[in-house]
Amino acid sequence: MEALLNVAELIDHFRALSEVVPLHPIRTEHDYDEAVNAMNALLDAGAADETHPLADLVATLGELIADYDQAHYAFPDVTGVDALRFLMEQHHLTQAQVPEIGSQGVVSEILKGRRELNVRQIRALAARFDVATSVFFPTDAPVPA
Template sequence: MTQLAIVDAYQAFMATAQPLINIETDKQYEAALETLEQVLESANDTVDDPLNPLIDMLSHAIERYESQDQQLAAFVDEADSIPVDIALLRTLMSQHRLTGSDLPEIGDKTMVSKVLNGKRVLSRQAIERLSERFGLRPAMFFG
């Protein structure tokens, strides 16, 4: 009898969750992202949280959809190809609305441009100064 109750509960769950687990459209994708965000906010950050299997299901469904979307896959590939230090620097600049002139820790705006374009690397001294300014661990610039 208990096994039938489990099957019934699972079927009821899947009837509701199907559009989030078997994503086929952008609308379902957006709904899955929103649901995952809500579940993550509700979950405790523990290994035995009962919401962890749901988080895994939603995450895998989202990854499956993203891997099938050619534009999204190309975007992910492009993002993955950006070195960690440059990606972090661009993120900091965007979040703090900075230009190349606003980063004396690296040098003048020409030097910042060269770093962002991959023609120069961030020096150890620049990483230390940026880490101090933004309250980051220097290791974050190395992934």
């Protein structure tokens, strides 16, 4: 990089790029939609590959989108039991239909908060429902490998 910046030239290039890719903090839903659309177009063009010339642009745009998501679409804290209950409802399962946890009595105790899910049960549930094991751990708990 040259020691002296040509600021006027830099401004022109930034404006041209910003017309296509919104490189600024996302402040509105409209900004968010534009950023997501630009990100999708870049990803479709192959910029998800770290060796792609626009990979750093995708990473920067991704960080701007993530900042907005975190500020505006934060998920409530959900326990592993909440996730289990949700998945059981979505799949129309009874307590007896979740043998990965154990007997119907064990499932009942877990759903009532009398017992906690163990690592074996969590891994089995994650495999059954095709979700990450982290779904069943509190957000502040370390996730075992």
